[in-house]
Amino acid sequence: MNTVTGTSKLDEKKRRDIFRTMKARANSRRSIYERLADKLTATFGSIAFLVLNVLFFAGWIYFNDSPRFAHLAIDPFPFNFLTMAVSLEAIILSIFVLMSQNRASRIDDIREELHLQINMISEKEITKSLQILAKLAEKNGINLSKDKDLEHYLTPLEESKLESIVEKEID
Numbered sequence: 001m002n003t004v005t006g007t008s009k010l011d012e013k014k015r016r017d018i019f020r021t022m023k024a025r026a027n028s029r030r031s032i033y034e035r036l037a038d039k040l041t042a043t044f045g046s047i048a049f050l051v052l053n054v055l056f057f058a059g060w061i062y063f064n065d066s067p068r069f070a071h072l073a074i075d076p077f078p079f080n081f082l083t084m085a086v087s088l089e090a091i092i093l094s095i096f097v098l099m100s101q102n103r104a105s106r107i108d109d110i111r112e113e114l115h116l117q118i119n120m121i122s123e124k125e126i127t128k129s130l131q132i133l134a135k136l137a138e139k140n141g142i143n144l145s146k147d148k149d150l151e152h153y154l155t156p157l158e159e160s161k162l163e164s165i166v167e168k169e170i171d
Contacts, residue, residue, distance in 0.1 A: 026107045037099035
């Protein structure tokens with residue numbers, strides 16, 4: 001057990017498993033198109049795909065611009081067909097990447113909302129604990145009335161006020 005934080009390795013593992021489970025659940029709910037987009041994004045984001053593209057484009061340019069293959073060239077300089085093919089490839093790849101990013105963003109939104117809920121519950125628990133401690137101190141004759149910070153912390157946080165403050169700062 002960690003004596004500083006009061007957590008054990010088992011508690012930390014449980015927390016990690018919660019987040020892993022969230023991602024696993026999200027992955028299991030993917031549509032066939034999302035699975036395909038993730039698979040293709042992983043493939044297209046590899047060094048092997050980069051090398052394959054470089055070799056293909058270099059071969060295409062060599063074949064179509066070399067005097068040796070001049071009689072067989074199907075896309076002479078300035079390589080209009082190659083330009084169109086590369087543009088179409090870029091469009092398709094960017095769509096797959098955007099699909100994967102959108103799905104990852106949804107998972108991040110769920111995690112962010114979970115963190116917010118946990119933080120709100122924790123804040124209420126801490127405020128309540130401080131209120132109990134202040135009452136115990138008062139019963140034992142400890143004067144805390146001069147502590148302005150404590151007065152502030154003993155007041156429950158109003159989420160709606162905090163939300164409006166943050167929204168004003170964002171605007």
